[in-house]
Amino acid sequence: MTQDSAALEQLRREIDRIDDQLHDLLMRRTSLVGDIAAAKGDRRVTLRPGREAQILRRLLDRHAGPFPKLAVVRIWREIVGALTGLQGPFTVAVHAAGRSTAAIDLARNHFGVVAPLHALRSPGQVVRAVADGEAAVGVIPLTPGTEAADDAEPWWTSLMLESGDAPRVVARLPFAPTPAVKGSAEPPQALVIACRDHDCSGDDRTLAVLETGPDLSRDRLRAILSAAGLEPAELLAIHRHGAQWLHMVEILGHVTAADARLAALVAPKDPVGRIAVVGGYATPFAPEALV
Numbered sequence: 564m565t566q567d568s569a570a571l572e573q574l575r576r577e578i579d580r581i582d583d584q585l586h587d588l589l590m591r592r593t594s595l596v597g598d599i600a601a602a603k604g605d606r607r608v609t610l611r612p613g614r615e616a617q618i619l620r621r622l623l624d625r626h627a628g629p630f631p632k633l634a635v636v637r638i639w640r641e642i643v644g645a646l647t648g649l650q651g652p653f654t655v656a657v658h659a660a661g662r663s664t665a666a667i668d669l670a671r672n673h674f675g676v677v678a679p680l681h682a683l684r685s686p687g688q689v690v691r692a693v694a695d696g697e698a699a700v701g702v703i704p705l706t707p708g709t710e711a712a713d714d715a716e717p718w719w720t721s722l723m724l725e726s727g728d729a730p731r732v733v734a735r736l737p738f739a740p741t742p743a744v745k746g747s748a749e750p751p752q753a754l755v756i757a758c759r760d761h762d763c764s765g766d767d768r769t770l771a772v773l774e775t776g777p778d779l780s781r782d783r784l785r786a787i788l789s790a791a792g793l794e795p796a797e798l799l800a801i802h803r804h805g806a807q808w809l810h811m812v813e814i815l816g817h818v819t820a821a822d823a824r825l826a827a828l829v830a831p832k833d834p835v836g837r838i839a840v841v842g843g844y845a846t847p848f849a850p851e852a853l854v
């Protein structure tokens with residue numbers, strides 16, 4: 564066995580010193596988050612998903628050198644998840660569809676290794692767990708472009724209630740997409756719900772559900788939104804229910820329920836009968852932003 568050179572030993576001692584510093588800072592950060600939790604004065608966890616997004620964007624903006632940005636995100640998600648769990652009960656309800664662990668993996672990656680996850684059999688159960696306060700957040704798989712034509716109302720229609728403390732969509736996962744798994748289908752996505760309003764991050768999307776008459780094409784819907792000054796980013800789902808169609812649409816920017824552009828959409832002659840803001844969240848990182 565070759566003896567490591569003295570130079571190598573010295574470099575390792577330097578790494579030990581750096582590890583001590585990182586660890587000391589982690590313990591200091593923990594103590595500050597404890598002060599923040601005390602100042603919030605609420606035993607329930609009050610998540611700030613917008614602030615969390617800002618923290619990561621700021622770090623990636625200042626990032627330099629070969630350490631991978633995706634690994635920076637992963638480390639900070641782990642830190643923020645762990646510290647959120649110290650602020651109060653933080654159960655994450657997850658719709659674990661069939662045998663797929665995709666939503667559980669997304670939840671684990673986002674909320675970290677210590678978050679208690681609770682797998683539930685339907686999205687409706689996840690919405691109820693969050694509404695009842697049994698879970699602080701819920702994670703529900705999302706397949707963009709889903710078309711449901713059956714009688715069963717999709718889960719997202721239950722978010723259309725006006726009540727201020729009803730669950731809302733607060734994040735879209737993955738916040739930072741990891742490289743595609745070779746040989747697997749589309750990368751899984753999910754929406755996160757919690758009982759809180761849109762926590763603005765400065766670069767956001769708003770989720771709205773529009774009720775229209777039947778046979779409204781996607782292009783027509785996009786045109787209607789654009790004409791009202793709202794920029795549709797993605798049509799996430801449609802529920803066709805007889806003469807009543809519901810569309811879940813992601814709109815660029817932070818649009819509040821009081822926005823005049825929404826009210827203007829619901830004109831008697833227009834095909835939009837109702838519109839409800841069901842959430843809003845920080846725009847996830849584009850894959851290019853992570854290389």
Ligand SMILES: C=C(O[C@@H]1C=C(C(=O)O)C=C[C@H]1O)C(=O)O
Binds near residue numbers: 596599646
């Ligand atoms: C510390 C806070 O609570 C949570 C934890 C955060 C963190 O660890 O930095 C950031 C936002 C919150 O979701 C806060 O509100 O600032």
